[in-house]
Amino acid sequence: MTPTASPALPDLPALDPTPDIRLIAVDMDGTLLDAEDRIHPTLWPLLAELDRRGIVFCPASGRQYANLAARFEGVGDDVVFIAENGAYVSRGGEEVSSAVVEDGVVGRVVETVRALAASGADVGVVVCGKRSAYIERHDAPFVAECDTYYAELERVDDLLLVHDDVLKIAVFDFGSAEATTAPALAPFRATHQVVVSGAHWVDVMDATTDKGAALRQVQAALGVTRAQTMAFGDYLNDLELLDAAEYSFAMAEAHPAVIERARYLAPSNQANGVVRTIAAVLAIPWSGLEAGVRAG
Structure with a gap:
């Protein structure tokens, strides 16, 4: 990528010329x-x-x-x-x-996504541990999406058998994450963070995270x-x-x-x-x- 001259920034606000940014x-x-x-x-x-x-x-x-x-x-x-x-x-x-997510919650999220997939939604789940991320959906389009974000990625047969400190459960929706996956995971909002992190991603994390x-x-x-x-x-x-x-x-x-x-x-x-x-x-x-x- 060849650098070019930086054009003016019309949206840049009037700031202190020397803000003390650390x-x-x-x-x-x-x-x-x-x-x-x-x-x-x-x-x-x-x-x-x-x-x-x-x-x-x-x-x-x-x-x-x-x-x-x-x-x-x-x-x-x-x-x-x-x-x-x-x-x-x-x-x-x-x-x-x-901050880790309890094993029981991980299992319930995985089961919820499995049920969502069985209903016809084109979704897949990533269990994100400290050692690696794990997937049980192995088709090329889904794996390609995961490879973009996870340098350490293991394919497993059953996510419920993963043993790792789980930091996050991420769900990829080939459709609209806000329209389909987020509502399906809404029940978890009472005890955990459920956030739409992109057009196709929803993440479930510890409540304080x-x-x-x-x-x-x-x-x-x-x-x-x-x-x-x-x-x-x-x-x-x-x-x-x-x-x-x-x-x-x-x-x-x-x-x-x-x-x-x-x-x-x-x-x-x-x-x-x-x-x-x-x-x-x-x-x-x-x-x-x-x-x-x-x-x-």
């Missing part, structure tokens, strides 16, 4: 990544500049930790990872915190305040993440509820909106980022 949390899909699942090359010199300024970068995603670590190979020790929608937080390759709770843990560990935090997101699983940051940005093509909740609007992920906005807010010369790409 932590930047960024969703991945629909936010940092483009539609082809790529990271713009200007991110890497940006991360080097953030590190020089003492600003911590924090990918905050529904993706598995192993997937995130692979995407940031070589710079992973310099970032904090919020994985599995907040159920797993890691820094420097070491677990900071985690979300990206915002994880970000507040990171803030406390780093001694960073909400006023010193930026966050970017695009979908419903990012709402709490945005709430935990004073400088909260929805992507231009975000879910309407996210745009309403965020304080500011950033250009779309297709326009490298995260990197462009960070550079503009922190007065990082775009020419320097492009020079960093050429030097790399």
Whole structure:
């Protein structure tokens, strides 16, 4: 991908020219990544500049930790990872915190999805453990969707026989997750987090788990305040993440509820909106980022 000059940011608000930002949390899909699942090359010199300024970068995603670590190979020790929608937080390759789902609940969710599939819905379930993610649906289209988000993925015959610390149960719906899968899992909302994390994904997690709770843990560990935090997101699983940051940005093509909740609007992920906005807010010369790409 060839970098180009950064155009003006018409949606960038009037901010303090030198805000005291110490932590930047960024969703991945629909936010940092483009539609082809790529990271713009200007991110890497940006991360080097953030590190020089003492600003911590924090990918905050529904993706598995192993997937995130692979995407940031070589710079992973310099970032904090919020994985599995907040159920797993890691820094420097070491677990900071985690929240597991009880085995009985895992079983009930799996059985609910099996019944939904038997009724005709084109759905499949992923049990997301600390060691690996697990699937019992093995057809190529479903496996391809899972491979995008799970670097460690095991095919099993029966998800009810999996033995692992389960961080999240994710359900992929080839139709509309909001219309079909979310209503089927609604009974679990009384005791657990049930969040639509994408057009086709619904996640079930511990009741206290979300990206915002994880970000507040990171803030406390780093001694960073909400006023010193930026966050970017695009979908419903990012709402709490945005709430935990004073400088909260929805992507231009975000879910309407996210745009309403965020304080500011950033250009779309297709326009490298995260990197462009960070550079503009922190007065990082775009020419320097492009020079960093050429030097790399």
